[in-house]
Amino acid sequence: QSALTQPASVSGSPGQSITISCTGTSSDVGGYNYVSWYQHHPGKAPKLMIYEVSNRPSGVSNRFSGSKSGNTASLTISGLQAEDEADYYCSSYTSTSTLWVFGGGTRLTVL
Amino acid sequence: EVQVVESGGGLVQPGGSLRLSCTVSGFTFSSYWMHWVRQAPGEGLVWVSRIEGDGTDTRYADSVKGRFTISRDNAKNTLYLQMNSLSAEDTALYYCVRDSHHYAFDVWGQGTMVTVSS
Numbered sequence: 001q002s003a004l005t006q007p008a009s010v011s012g013s014p015g016q017s018i019t020i021s022c023t024g025t026s027s028d029v030g031g032y033n034y035v036s037w038y039q040h041h042p043g044k045a046p047k048l049m050i051y052e053v054s055n056r057p058s059g060v061s062n063r064f065s066g067s068k069s070g071n072t073a074s075l076t077i078s079g080l081q082a083e084d085e086a087d088y089y090c091s092s093y094t095s096t097s098t099l100w101v102f103g104g105g106t107r108l109t110v111l
Numbered sequence: 112e113v114q115v116v117e118s119g120g121g122l123v124q125p126g127g128s129l130r131l132s133c134t135v136s137g138f139t140f141s142s143y144w145m146h147w148v149r150q151a152p153g154e155g156l157v158w159v160s161r162i163e164g165d166g167t168d169t170r171y172a173d174s175v176k177g178r179f180t181i182s183r184d185n186a187k188n189t190l191y192l193q194m195n196s197l198s199a200e201d202t203a204l205y206y207c208v209r210d211s212h213h214y215a216f217d218v219w220g221q222g223t224m225v226t227v228s229s
Contacts, residue, residue: 036215051215100158
């Protein structure tokens with residue numbers, strides 16, 4: 001069982017927007033602004049999409065945005081495109097002995 | 112080009128040992144924390160270990176503490192993970208990952224597969 005809770009799957013049509021939630025506790029998501037999001041196409045290396053809750057690395061499309069409220073972080077993808085179909089993982093720094101935790105991953109299907 | 116390349120994975124018997132290596136290029140290795148993250152077949156990502164840039168501080172997930180040792184050779188631009196007392200639960204794709212200076216993971220390798228089985 002993963003430390004952070006994500007929905008197993010979400011789907012949307014091209015052009016639509018979707019949001020993936022990531023729920024933790026006050027020891028991780030709620031306690032630090034060190035939430036990050038990763039896109040993972042199977043067989044490829046994961047890619048950092050969002051860091052520190054809402055910051056995009058250089059080269060990441062502005063269709064990807066992040067936010068946080070309390071113990072829940074969210075990734076929103078607007079203007080869905082076929083190439084967005086992938087697994088998405090959230091991660092957070094944590095005050096526990098395991099310093100970083102991930103969510104279980106969310107499979108995004110573009111219909 | 113910034114790159115990390117893992118090697119050293121393979122098939123090992125339960126109770127055995129294996130050492131993974133990660134050779135990096137395209138950035139000043141000693142300036143970055145480095146991590147190992149693993150993914151068991153069909154499962155999600157799990158953080159394993161972190162080492163600071165000068166190698167003086169290391170941290171481990173509870174599941175590997177006392178069995179795994181992370182280390183680095185900054186002169187060789189290489190990160191290591193020594194894995195002892197391996198069990199089936201350690202079967203996974205092991206990723207070498209650079210820390211972004213923002214408590215996030217910004218450069219990932221393709222991973223090296225470790226299979227623990229008799």
